[in-house]
Amino acid sequence: xxxxxxxxxxxxxxxxxxxxxxxxxxxxxxxxxxxxxxxxxxxxxxxxxxxxxxxxxxxxxxxxxxxxxxxxxxxxxxxxxxxxxxxxxxxxxxxxxxxxxxxxxxxxxxxxxxxxxxxxxxxxxxxxxxxxxxxxxxxxxxxxxxxxxxxxxxxxxxxxxxx
Amino acid sequence: xxxxxxxxxxxxxxxxxxxxxxxxxxxxxxxxxxxxxxxxxxxxxxxxxxxxxxxxxxxxxxxxxxxxxxxxxxxxxxxxxxxxxxxxxxxxxxxxxxxxxxxxxxxxxxxxxxxxxxxxxxxxxxxxxxxxxxxxxxxxxxxxxxxxxxxxxxxxxxxxxxxxxxxxxxxxxxxxxxxxxxxxxxxxxxxxxxxxxxxxxxxxxxxxxxxxxxxxxxxxxxxxxxxxxxxxxxxxxxxxxxxxxxxxxxxxxxxxxxxxxxxxxxxxxxxxxxxxxxxxxxxxxxxxxxxxxxxxxxxxxxxxxxxxxxxxxxxxxxxxxxxxxxxxxxxxxxxxxxxxxxxxxxxxxxxxxxxxxxxxxxxxxxxxxxxxxxxxxxxxxxxxxxxxxxxxxxxxxxxxxxxxxxxxxxxxxxxxxxxxxxxxxxxxxxxxxxxxxxxxxxxxxxxxxxxxxxxxxxxxxxxxxxxxxxxxxxxxxxx
Numbered sequence: 001x002x003x004x005x006x007x008x009x010x011x012x013x014x015x016x017x018x019x020x021x022x023x024x025x026x027x028x029x030x031x032x033x034x035x036x037x038x039x040x041x042x043x044x045x046x047x048x049x050x051x052x053x054x055x056x057x058x059x060x061x062x063x064x065x066x067x068x069x070x071x072x073x074x075x076x077x078x079x080x081x082x083x084x085x086x087x088x089x090x091x092x093x094x095x096x097x098x099x100x101x102x103x104x105x106x107x108x109x110x111x112x113x114x115x116x117x118x119x120x121x122x123x124x125x126x127x128x129x130x131x132x133x134x135x136x137x138x139x140x141x142x143x144x145x146x147x148x149x150x151x152x153x154x155x156x157x158x159x160x161x162x163x
Numbered sequence: 164x165x166x167x168x169x170x171x172x173x174x175x176x177x178x179x180x181x182x183x184x185x186x187x188x189x190x191x192x193x194x195x196x197x198x199x200x201x202x203x204x205x206x207x208x209x210x211x212x213x214x215x216x217x218x219x220x221x222x223x224x225x226x227x228x229x230x231x232x233x234x235x236x237x238x239x240x241x242x243x244x245x246x247x248x249x250x251x252x253x254x255x256x257x258x259x260x261x262x263x264x265x266x267x268x269x270x271x272x273x274x275x276x277x278x279x280x281x282x283x284x285x286x287x288x289x290x291x292x293x294x295x296x297x298x299x300x301x302x303x304x305x306x307x308x309x310x311x312x313x314x315x316x317x318x319x320x321x322x323x324x325x326x327x328x329x330x331x332x333x334x335x336x337x338x339x340x341x342x343x344x345x346x347x348x349x350x351x352x353x354x355x356x357x358x359x360x361x362x363x364x365x366x367x368x369x370x371x372x373x374x375x376x377x378x379x380x381x382x383x384x385x386x387x388x389x390x391x392x393x394x395x396x397x398x399x400x401x402x403x404x405x406x407x408x409x410x411x412x413x414x415x416x417x418x419x420x421x422x423x424x425x426x427x428x429x430x431x432x433x434x435x436x437x438x439x440x441x442x443x444x445x446x447x448x449x450x451x452x453x454x455x456x457x458x459x460x461x462x463x464x465x466x467x468x469x470x471x472x473x474x475x476x477x478x479x480x481x482x483x484x485x486x487x488x489x490x491x492x493x494x495x496x497x498x499x500x501x502x503x504x505x506x507x508x509x510x511x512x513x514x515x516x517x518x519x520x521x522x523x524x525x526x527x528x529x530x531x532x533x534x535x536x537x538x539x540x541x542x543x544x545x546x547x548x549x550x551x552x553x554x555x556x557x558x559x560x561x562x563x564x565x566x567x568x569x570x571x572x573x574x575x576x577x578x579x580x581x582x583x584x585x586x587x588x589x590x591x592x593x594x595x596x597x598x599x600x601x602x603x604x605x606x607x608x609x610x611x612x613x614x615x616x617x618x619x620x621x622x623x624x625x626x627x628x629x630x631x632x633x634x635x636x637x638x639x640x641x642x
Contacts (some may be wrong), residue, residue, distance in 0.1 A: 030377075070257075072268040090273040108362060110369070119362075124271075134267035137355075139257070156268055157260030157351070 036111045039149045040142055044107055044120045047138075051091040051100040051122070059086050064143060064150040071156040090134070091124055098124040098133055114144040118151075186410060193411040196440040202411075206404040213400060217393045224386045231379050238375060241315070242368040244307040248322060249361040251301035255329070256354040258290050258297065284342050287350065291337035298330045301357070315367065321360045329353040415443040419450050426450075431458030479530035486526065490519040547586040549621065550575045553612055556593040560601045568606040569627075574613040582621050589623075596625040604629040 043062050050059035060083055069076045069085060076085045091098050106121040118140045126133040141153040195202065287294075305323045332350045336343065415437040422435035431454050437447025493516040496504065504512060557571055564571050593612075600610045610627045 030380075070260075072272045074272070085272065088273050090270055093273065108366070122271075134270045136267050136271045137260075139253070155257050155260060156271065157256065157355070 033111055037109055040109050040116055040118050043118055043149060044102060048100040054092045056086050056092060062151050064145055064152045067152050069154040097127045099127055100124045116142045118142050189407050189410045190438060192407045193439045199441045202408060206408055210401050213397045220389060231375060235375050238368055238372045240309050242372055245364040245368050247304040249365040251297055251304050252357040252361040254297045255294060255301060256358040258294050259350055259354040288337050291333060294333050298326055302326050315364060318360050318364045322357060325353050325357045415439050415447060419447055422450055426454055426457060475529055479526045482526050486519060486523055490516060493519060542585040544583060544585055546581050546583045549579055549582045549614060552586060552590050556590060556597050559594055560597045564601045567601060569601055569604045570609045572611045576615050578616050579614040579621060600625055600627040
């Protein structure tokens with residue numbers, strides 16, 4: 001009888017372990033999605049890191065080879081054109097002592113497989129005047145290419161400065 | 164008992180729990196004042212109730228899953244509608260953003276001055292048709308074919324309101340030749356508001372869908388654990404009930420069987436202990452009653468047998484006393500110690516002596532039998548010569564054997580000389596065997612007596628070539 005009880009207990013433990021394994025497996029996609037959210041969110045952090053340090057090379061690591069960027073009614077196609085845009089952009093000029101940041105509530109991320117969207121608003125703060133120098137919105141399409149999330153399309157516009 | 168003395172109390176408790184017949188749980192079940200069929204029925208009902216409970220849980224979980232699926236369907240419908248709104252709002256915002264990017268965007272691009280308002284106005288006019296079409300599509304998408312939830316209604320109303328307002332502003336811009344920075348800014352802000360509102364709607368339904376999916380997953384885990392627990396509980400309960408019930412039946416039956424075996428072997432000194440208050444308890448009580456009754460009858464029979472044997476022993480002793488006188492005086496007369504007898508008298512005296520001897524042998528047989536039954540046989544064990552005992556037995560039957568023309572022979576092993584036994588009984592047995600052999604061996608036959616020592620025992624064999632003994636009588640030879 002004792003052997004029978006031990007056998008039943010072992011079967012029960014096996015069933016629980018198998019069930020737990022199935023449970024862990026079912027939570028897999030959620031974990032993947034969270035990882036994707038984290039990596040897309042890292043684009044926004046890297047963007048502001050690059051802008052604050054005036055590091056165009058770092059900025060260009062965020063862009064896909066055939067990406068487009070539409071800013072102030074003009075569209076720049078390809079990484080070369082986009083690099084030229086940022087080399088001329090105000091935040092990357094040495095005379096502008098700007099720090100860039102984004103309020104967390106102005107960041108929106110969606111993920112659908114290997115494609116997603118990223119929206120954030122950049123607040124460039126002039127450290128000399130302690131005021132917001134400019135505020136622009138960046139609406140982007142992102143895509144996972146070779147395991148990395150990169151910007152494929154950017155449309156920038158003015159923002160309303162309200163949530 | 165030594166185990167209990169040398170083992171911790173907790174271990175003894177566990178051991179008692181798993182000692183089948185000595186299990187306190189089994190004893191409790193056995194002592195329940197209910198019939199066997201009631202106990203079995205209760206056990207089956209308990210298991211059936213658990214199964215019904217599991218089934219009800221399953222139905223409940225299925226119902227919850229169904230309602231969640233319906234909710235998911237509704238949310239997906241909302242999500243599809245709001246994503247369509249968001250898509251159109253994005254198009255509108257992007258187009259207007261291209262034309263009326265705002266001062267900051269130009270500052271960011273470091274392109275010196277912002278686009279002149281006139282250029283922006285021209286841009287908006289050129290895109291007017293596209294924007295109007297997009298706004299029409301947005302307005303159509305905002306007329307959703309489902310009832311929005313309460314928390315969605317305000318955002319949806321805002322989208323409809325902003326769409327109408329943006330259409331009006333765009334209409335004014337495209338129809339007017341006069342520049343209006345205020346209207347350009349208004350159009351840009353409305354486009355952004357539309358985008359934010361539609362984003363909020365889409366995000367809300369996406370979040371609710373994710374929450375529902377997560378709730379569904381969590382519910383699945385809970386339901387799975389609940390079912391596993393219920394199934395394991397049913398198995399354990401079935402095993403426990405089967406274990407307890409079976410041993411509450413088997414234990415008493417084993418004890419009753421043991422007691423019946425004791426009764427069959429003549430042991431009436433004990434009672435069977437059956438704690439059950441069911442049919443098995445009644446069986447145990449009846450067995451005890453039978454034991455007592457058989458013990459009483461056995462004692463009565465024993466006493467009657469003892470009285471009979473004592474009576475026979477006394478009677479045979481009393482009978483031999485006058486018989487000795489009859490035999491003695493008949494021998495005296497036969498030997499003519501008191502004068503001659505005529506032929507008839509001699510014949511009668513011989514008959515008296517012969518009949519007296521026969522009667523004496525009968526009385527001796529009765530006396531021996533009564534002594535055996537009365538347990539009064541006492542062996543007189545002492546060393547004696549087996550060779551002499553065998554030779555005397557042969558001498559006693561030799562005359563009769565020669566009359567029947569039967570040859571007698573003895574082969575005494577050299578190592579068999581003096582043995583320790585009751586000489587009188589040995590000689591009696593040997594004489595009986597030889598008498599029977601002489602009696603049943605046909606003329607010309609042969610009787611052989613042999614002795615041997617085998618494995619420390621003395622074997623005495625009497626063999627003849629007579630008809631032998633019937634197989635059915637062989638078992639009675641030692642009675």
